[in-house]
Amino acid sequence: MTTVPDLLPRHGTAILLRRLSVADLAAFQAYRTDAELGRYQGWSAMSDADAWTFLDEMNKAPLFRPGQWAQIAIAEPQTSALLGDIGLYLAPDAREAEIGFTLARHAQGRGLGTAAVREALQLIFLSTAVERVNGITDARNHASIALLERVGMRKIEERTVEFRGEVCVELVYVLKRHEG
Secondary structure, three states: OOOHHHHOOEEOOOOEEEEOOHHHHHHHHHHHOOOOOOOOOOOOOOOHHHHHHHHHHHHHOOOOOEOEEEEEEEEOOOOOOEEEEEEEEEOOOOOEEEEEEEEOHHHOOOOHHHHHHHHHHHHHHHHOOOOEEEEEEEOOOHHHHHHHHHOOOEEEEEEEEEEOOEEEEEEEEEEEHHHO
């Protein structure tokens, strides 16, 4: 089984993908407690103690374990300062993956999210036999839609769902192995 230490750190264009660490707690909490940033995310803000435990677990978590999510850090390449994180999920049959991403506000608008997602997609295709990667976003999340399209993903589905007690439209994007 491939694990995070075998695949990370990974240097990309203007970013570094690495394991999350308990040393990231302050930076992690700074963006993960931002209600507007978390508006369309599947995660919720958590206490410092819970965040510390989560960061410690993700530091050791195997990457690409079927049926499991793993979070990795998007970091500044020179200082390794945390800028955001990427969630990677491998389906139970290991034929599909899903990607999700969060970038701190101060790091947005500079192409860092796009660079990080491109690098993560390469990591998925190089490290697994996944045939396609999905990205799912709320139809109101225009920045996420634009990023998914910039990395070459194409919309394949719109579906009405209930999210946090609110009816909304989710857009499903996909990138197939031969397209990546």
